[in-house]
Amino acid sequence: NAGVMQNPRHLVRRRGQEARLRCSPMKGHSHVYWYRQLPEEGLKFMVYLQKENIIDESGMPKERFSAEFPKEGPSILRIQQVVRGDSAAYFCASQSGTDYGYTFGSGTRLTVV
């Protein structure tokens, strides 16, 4: 089991471009969470998804940000028209739904120039 796979590890985008962050959960895990983290700060919850459903998106900005977890394929966090303030590390975590612990990926570090 390869664990939670996030790609790319590093992503550089110019202001106004779109950023697409991918997360493949652990095999058998049907719950996915996205978090944002700035340097020397904690984890900020963004969105919680189950297959084909958004369960809680209370932490995600209403504009420019969207997330999906389709029936097949990875979960995608999309940021449209990126701004410098979007620069951060974005972590994905998956959960089986029977055990409560999360397994985190290695994160995607987004830099907006």
Place this chain on the structure above:
Amino acid sequence: GESVGLHLPTLSVQEGDNSIINCAYSNSASDYFIWYKQESGKGPQFIIDIRSNMDKRQGQRVTVLLNKTVKHLSLQIAATQPGDSAVYFCAEKLDGDSNYQLIWGAGTKLIIKP
């Protein structure tokens, strides 16, 4: 229990000494607690967990203590090593079979002095 825009509190400990990292959780209805370790440049990793029907649980060099009376959780690391330098997060889960989300604490940065 979610960290937003706050710089991490820091704990400095001499190598070889024991460390105690504290966490005050928010909800008396929480039934499950967990500690994670995040090393620089990596994602958080599971350390140890404890259910609310327990007061103490031990792992390898780590012990988690739960005091439900004052809603306090602590992580004790015995004989700290340089590899223990990291940010440590506590998290809680609200009671109920339909509640899967963890609520995260602000994190504590542990620095091991040689």
